[in-house]
Each structure stands twice: as C-alpha cells, then as structure tokens.
Amino acid sequence: SADDTDAAPRAETAVATPAPADAQAANTASDPAEPADIPIYGYSIVNTYPHDQGAFTQGLLWKDGHLYESTGRNGESTVRKVDLETGEVLQRHDVPFEYFGEGLVDWNGQLINLTWRAGKAFVLDQETFEVEGEFTYPGEGWGITSNGAQLIMSDGSDRLRFLDPETFEEVSSLRVTARGQPVGRLNELEWIEGEIWANVWQSNAIVRIDPATGGVTGVIDLTGLSQMAGIGPSRDFVLNGIAWDKDGGRLFVTGKYWPALFEIELAERP
Ligand code: DDQ
Ligand code: CA
Secondary structure (H helix, E strand, C coil): CHHHHCCCCCCCCCCCCCHHHHHHHHCCCCCCCCCCCCCEEEEEEEEEEECCCCCCEEEEEEECCEEEEEECCCCCCEEEEECCCCCCEEEEEECCCCCCEEEEEEECCEEEEEECCCCEEEEEECCCCCEEEEEECCCCCCCEEECCCCEEEECCCCEEEEECCCCCCEEEEEECEECCEECCCEEEEEEECCEEEEEECCCCEEEEECCCCCEEEEEEECCCHHHHCCCCCCCCCCEEEEEEECCCCEEEEEECCCCEEEEEEEEECC
C-alpha cells in the first residue's frame, strides 16, 4: 500500500525535538488561561525490559498485569498481549494487510484498535482477541485512550476528539496549545491521573495536557532514551508508546522497533 511510504519527508532534525524549546519560547507570551511557565521534565530509568524489535509500536497500555500493544505498517499491524518481564508476545491478532494499524485502548472488556487512513476501528474481545465489531470515523486515526467516560483520539493534528464509547459519535473536541500556540502531531495517548499525555510524533517529547483547556501543563524531554534502547538518530524509529499502571504507579515508554521498553520516572529540571 502507498500508505507505507506516505510519511511526509522530514529534515534530520526530527529526533532533536523542538518541543521543549518551543515550550520554553512560548513561556514568554502571556495567556491567562495557561500557567506562566510550562515545566520541562527530564527522566530517570527505573527498569529496562526487552521489547520486540519487530514491533512498529503504535498503541501501548497496561491492563490486568500485562502490556497490550498495537503495531502499524501494512502487513505488520497487530494487537498483542505482552509479558512485561520477558517481552514475550503471549497473544496476537494480525490486522488484515490493507490496514495500517494505529492506537489501542481498552474499554469494557474490549480492545479498540484504530487504523491510520481507512477511517475504521476494530473492536476485539480482550480475552479471545476475536474481532467483535468495527466502527468508522472521519479523518485519520493515530492515538487513542480513555478518561473512563469517553474515548479520546488523536489524528496527527493539534485536535483531540472525544467519542462516546457506545456509539463512537464525537461528543466534543479539544485544541491543544502551549502558551496559545497549537501543538500538532499528537500521537500515542495515555490518560494519567486526570491528564492526557501525548507523544509528539518524530520528537522526543511527551506533552501533558489539561483536558479542561487543552493547555500543555508540562513537557517531558526524553532525549537520549532511544540511544539507551540502542537506536541511533532516526525519523522512523521514534519514541512512541506510553502506558500507565495506575495501581503500581508505574510509567512505561518505548518506541517503534526499539529493542527495549522502559519504566521511567520524571525528574525535575533546575
Ligand atoms: N503514523 O503512525 C504516525 C500516523 C504514521 C507513521 C508513518 C510511518 C511510515 C513508514 C515508516 C517506515 C519505517 C521504516
Ligand atoms: Ca497509551
């Protein structure tokens, strides 16, 4: 499929993310709707785990003691249940070749898997991995998560859509901004303690978003983590995938085709 090669050509600056600098610069503007300073966090690695180097990671989540992951690219798109410690794929669903798989969210005993440009999502049973249904949506599908009441999806722009989880109708949407400037390329999502965290595609940044205003309340600069995984500068093998174990308070991140997955903690920057 043409989708495979359809990513816009990018300068080699992709890995040296502009996001923290943008957030820094944006701090000079004055918008009373957003905090005076957007904190930029570093990170420390708590644990390193193996990750399937053949996984073009699109969605990542933690549920009932396991990781669930979706992968992309035509012919490589899957939904998997993964053992954290070994990285072993315990269960796997292959998405038909014509679809480029995208984000993944769990909802009510099911797993919902987006596709990039087909405008279609698949609904799988979390236990059996059988496809039980599907739904359509306008535009592209990138990341997806849930606030417990609605599904929240990204499409590569600065807009997040909130969907009714029963009808899949859009109920509202949110523009994401840092000091009033749009923050685009929002990709993999994770609902964490009342915030939306998002990977910014082809950057080392995760942004923390206030779901009430769309304002970015913090930027996590994960520069250096791909190197820790053994991945050199690349515009394809990018940071992507955030999972939150809310019971254990553990934060997991990985990247596309990375041989490692990390538990990290945020570090305050002076
Ligand atoms: N998206 O998932 C961010 C929406 C699109 C990714 C497009 C990647 C194109 C192919 C990458 C080839 C890697 C060797
Ligand atoms: Ca996620």
